[in-house]
Amino acid sequence: MDNKDTYLLNFKGYNFESSFVDADFLEYLDDFEIRDDDVFIITFPKSGTTWTQQILSLIYFEGHRNRTEDLATLDRVPFFEYKIRKTDFLNRPSPRLFCSHLPYYLVPKGLKNKKAKIIYVYRNPKDVMTSFFHFSNVVVRLEPGNDMEHFMKRFLDGNVVGSRWFDHIRGWYEHRHDFSILFMMYEEMKKDLRSSVLKISRFLEKELSEEDVEAIVKQATFQNMKSDPRANYDEILKYEFGKRTDEGHFLRKGTVGDWKHHLTVEQNERFDKIFQRNMKDLPLKFIWDLN
């Protein structure tokens, strides 16, 4: 392990956020005991983790009725590798729901039993980078004072939490046959949330009534999640971790194509060239804009 930056912890070539990670747990990841009914959301940061946490929590907890209890989405679908809460989430009763940013090669080997399920959510990387830039420079100030040029270099070089975006998605895609995995695209979720909820519930073999679906879709919209403190990290970051500034929100815009307002023409062309070089043989489709 080595510390390239104060907030990055590199373990086996992958960058973690150092403040929430337990080095002993990382050593034990491979052997962590997976149960057949475990469900993992896996993402590169800023690709739709919180959104899918909310959908999953509603499918499993109480999607069919109003959410009355106080439990945050994060507590229903906690992070696997990050100790964000003190509770022992790992030993919860089944079914355990987790979210994670791990690369394919660091997840517990038990996931290869193909019984436990993985939902991998991906998003076009220009919007991922834009969202990440905002989060790191405005919401929590991991990298105060940096401009997009500086951040883009870090993002493309993989000097961010999650390491290189290209490696993360390629790894998971190329090893998809080793796992029981559903690929979801942020932009498709944005285009048609209802179909996305149905796709996820079918994959999880969870039957939903018409009423359930309506309630889940309603509670998983950007506006609803932004105004419900249980469904976003604004209060958690501010009052529990003391990390959040008063500027910006964890749920910032939730749109497709906002990168156009943040990248110069030259930066965009440079990004495209690097994207082509890294992705040309990967048959995944991307949506860069929804207009």
Ligand SMILES: Nc1ncnc2c1ncn2[C@@H]1O[C@H](COP(=O)(O)OS(=O)(=O)O)[C@@H](OP(=O)(O)O)[C@H]1O
């Ligand atoms: N319901 C809903 N609809 C549309 N978009 C949504 C929704 N919930 C979260 N988001 C957007 O997802 C971005 C945050 O990504 P993550 O949740 O993956 O972040 S993290 O990795 O957990 O830190 C961040 O994107 P940006 O708004 O572009 O910054 C969130 O706004």
